[in-house]
Amino acid sequence: MTWRSVLLLALGLVVALPQGHAKAEGRSGTVSAEDWQSYKAKFLDPGGRIVDDGNGGISHSEGQGYGLLLAVLADSSADFELIWSFTRRELLLRNDGLAAWKWSPSEKPHVIDINNATDGDILIAYALTLAGERWKRKDYLAAAAKIAKSILDETVAEYGGRTLLLPGVAGFSAGDRDDGPVVNPSYWVFEAFPVLNRVAPSPKWKALQDGGQAMLDALQFGPRKMPADWVSARTRLKPAQGFPVEFGYNALRIPLYLVRAGSDDTALLSRLREGMLGEDGDLLLSDVATGSVRATLNDPGYQFVNHILACVIERVPLPERVKVFSPTQYYPSTLHLLGLSYAKEKRPECL
């Protein structure tokens, strides 16, 4: 089956979703209460802030977006309220309605960069939409629509025949950089686009989805044929200047996003898996020019990405040790819960 037909199917499902949710009311979430509890205990501060412990305890719009999404998946409306209250009050301050991306507990004002991070905005709007539909909250849906429209207006750009998602409103466009526009392929949160189309209908979401797919097909750098974290779309796609030329911490979540969005484009998924698979499911970060390994990641959250690919592609069930969630660091643990949630909801055979 091709990617696009999968998408059509996914869109079909999406239409059916509201009823599905109505039926699912009262059911527990796809993130278990225990897992969510241990995640919160480690990464959610009492004031509603998701703490990135791997980055000096700062917070960012991406973290708040993940927190909101996990709260929906854990079916915890109270935690969603908590995280949303913080997010709106502390980050959703920009004139254009997008979130300031970076927040530090030790500085005043706490926002230390007013620029946005588009994946953070997408995650927040996506989670708000799901929450609004699940708990019948018009205020969530209205807030989601506002952010989604702003994402379309401020960060979606046509360039050289491509529909691109600028990583931030400032600093990445053709006018801002010699090699601009520069994009981050891992900012394409594929599962969010059809959902956002419900609160802010626009053909651009589909264009983003198709453009993102085409871009991933084309991003085959170096001997491992892997995408880079940061890509210049100035001419032909190539690693952007001034960023590490690597398949790194950003790009490693691309396959997880793909499977969560329902992709079974085995050619693409297999290529990505081969490029990052180490021993025992370790995840390899690599130099996209030379293919040499930059880091071998053995956190179960990172490994999970490899294991879920193995299950999707080859029907290999997940190993026991990654079925159990035990929080380590904010980022891999977030990916871990997103992966487990997907397995529970869509791939019970993997568990």
Add this chain to the structure above:
Amino acid sequence: MKSSTVVIAGIMFTAVGIAGFADDGLLRRNLGAASGASGSGEGVQEASFGLVDKGARSTVPEYQQVAQNTQQPAAGTTRPQAAAPVVDESALRYFASKGDTARLQAEISRLRALYPDWTPPKDPLAVPRNKDVQLETMWQLYSEGRYAEVRKAIAERQTAETGWKPPADLLERLNVAEARARLVNSSDLKQYETVIEVAAGTPSLLTCSEVDVLWRVADAFVQTDRPDRARDAYLYVLKNCESAPERLATVQKAVSGLPYDMAQELLAFERTAPGGVAEFESLRDDLARRFVAEGDGDGKLAVDPKYIQRLERLVETEGLASDALLLGWYQLRRDNMAPAEQWFRRAHDKEDSASASQGLALTLIARKAHEDAEKVLYPWRDASQDAKATYFAATANLLAIEPPVALSEEVLARIAQETTKGRDPATAQQFGWYARAMEQPATAAQWFTTALRWKPDDEPSAYGLALSLSQLGDTAGVVEIQRQWAGRSERIARLGETEEERRDAIARQQQPPVREPVPATAVQRTEPVVVTRQPAPQTTTRYVTEQPVAVARQPQRTVRSATGCRTSINPAQLSPQAALNRGWCLMDLNRPLEAAEAFEVALQAPASQMREDAAYGQSLAYLRAGLTNKAAVAATRSKQSRGRVEELQSAILADRAIAAFDAKRYRETLIFLDQLGQISTQRTDLMVLRGYAYLNLKRYAEARRIFEAVAATGNRDAQRALADVSKAQEIWPNK
């Protein structure tokens, strides 16, 4: 009871008025939703809606009017159902239990305002505690500012207890508190649209108890160019709020952000204390300074004489140079030069500064005391762009005086140095005329050339250069200038029109006295003298009105000594500025390849003007070295002025045409010449080249037509070429 109702109602009304400016529609929706959700009794709803309607009608909130209106509802006439409102006393009980008397009192006032018929408990501290422990916790979190946690607690309880609803009072307070925090955060981050949006959505924030919020909203309006709305916010405070320090601070903020007229509007609401002292008296001196300063920037602003007089008195009593300066600029802007000079002198003598000297110099220039102006400003010439511009206005004017003023060596030397350092084309041009008046045509030619380098479209300099070259006998140089300015300057074209005139001129100009040694960079042309009898150029007053462009960036020719770059060094170690200087120096020594390297280093400069100069220099260097293609590349490495672009393109195309011809690629030669024809008038030598290209392509008719046209101007090459065409055609039938 009545009075507090009036105050609150007035506040709400005016708040609605202010917010209404931001977005009437949004506001109405929001208020509707808020009162619908509050469930606090219909009386309140009615009052809110009534206020909104009035707010929507009136653009400027009228406190008086509202006060009258709301006194009646208090008497019960428009509040038929206010008999049994359900008063939510949970906050009251919470604050009482904590012994928080300040908050308790505020809550009592608030409830009284909302429910005029409500009677507060006799001993509020004896009010029984909330029995609802969870609610108690929510109030506690709220009072600690932990709003997100209140949200969480509410949601948790709603999940656990179906049908439970939080008290409307708690929800409303939470909304307002969160909005306040968000507004303050947006304001701190200069996200002014968000500030206004939040304020519009939360009118209950805009009250006297939140003056800081009102200030922030007003500031957001100022920052987004909506001063009238800012004025309304400040007006609201002055009309309604009682706190003396806040009123004073409001005026201070308002006058710093609002234009003069609006500031006067606000000051009309000043109150007089029982002792007869006006409440803003302590601000008077600063207000006078502030308003006169605004008059400094806007010559059309009519500042009330009382402020001028107050400031004049201040100069007498306090003697601050800064106050005298304010008055000086105020008068200068109104062309009252005599008082302006007097105030500037006062400031200058008291405490000299760039501003004082600049102002004084401007008044001196105005009365044509240019020499004094130059002297006053010289020490401050580098203080600011403005000071520099004024200095060059003085120097250009000083040199332009007719008959020329005899200036000391010292003054001339320092003006020359500043001119070259500051690259001021106006003064350079006037130096040219000054040199001509002093009968130093070679120096004049040098200055005009310099002026043209800085300002390629400076026709008077081109004209002056042509005159000087003509005087020096450089016919080719004159012709070249005429070619460059063909169609752009009548007087340059007509220079040296007839033989008779030329001979007359030569006769009159037997020995051009050259008193100064010509620097190595001077015009290197030594052909027979061609002189014009054009009248002396009228340039003297030109720069009195026209401010010279003075951007100090780079020293140039006359400063560079040819010895400065004789030693070989690696230019990569130089700063961009030093590399640029070295590039020009090497060009003077005719070492173009080394110059190109130096310019390459200067091309890394952050300043675009320097990059432009470097690209220009490198292009010229490659042209001189015969590396036309490299010159073409260099020319594109930075944006260039139109004059330079045409100059470089013409030179590049001419070189390419010649190179193509030498390589016997005649069609290509014609293409380059066609391109050249599109950007500049054809040089005769290139027309001859075109003719020979035709000839070699055996396009005899075209070759002949060109040669005939050029030969008609007396061009010997063309005449010889005509013979060549004939010869070629003669040979042809024999073959």
